[in-house]
Amino acid sequence: MTKESSVAYRLYLVQREVIKYYNRIKLKPYNLSYQHYLVLMVLLESGPTPVLQLGEKLAFQSGTITPIIKKMEARGLIERERMKQDERIVQMRLTDEGHELIIQLNHIPEEVLAFSSLTPREYTTLMHITRKIVSNMRY
Template identity: 40%
Template sequence: MTTEAPRTPAPDEEWLHLDHQVCFALHAASRAFTGVYRGLLKELNLTYPQYLVMLVLWEQGDTPVKRLGERLRLDSGTLSPLLKRLEAAGLVTRERSARDERSVQVRLTGEGTALRERAARVPRAIMTATGLTAEEAADLHMRLARLTEALDTAAAGLPG
């Protein structure tokens, strides 16, 4: 993939070139991010999706599974195996709510809480790996959030 910005294509056919696809640039960046995370998270014995679950729990504390799925944009079929592996590793527990048996709460264990300290270096290492300044990273984050919102709106209007 080229690191130069693609020129604006004139004929419609040029829009079908791979290097003109924003989605492919995002896909390639996502895969590159995942590769860097894989190396950093290996010593924590976490996969990237497991790390995301832990981030939410470190930030919010006890969280219903449904809320975790919403926050991470994961369906229960993807989230449940992640939680089972985190539970087997002794990092979280899952417990049905006494008030609503349909709701399952996820809680950090002592070991899961302690892991936060070891994970604290990961974001700084990621920032260093990106080569972005704090301002550039904040701008990219804002643009990606706007893009996600626009695409969510567009997807909601498509037949499905």
């Protein structure tokens, strides 16, 4: 088997190209990275989220999530708050500025999909296949 016929290699290439497109074309005007964008999306969907859970939802390692949070906090997009029930737990939440920004970026996934030239049927198939791979590869 060659790398070109390897599923893992093809998925790696797709991921790399999609993230590069987001970073260089879609998010650069907003001075955001793809990782920052994902944090904003998760916090919009989930509301205030403990740092540990945020890292898990995004599959970030603990060493990755901390610098991302610090940069986003310094920019005023998110803020930390200690949970009243257990002050050891720090959760992140969107600031008003972060909320407004992610709402402004709401159009991006559709634009990226359009740029990919996938048909609606291909998109549905891709989503089904990727969900299946992820659920079957978990150990």
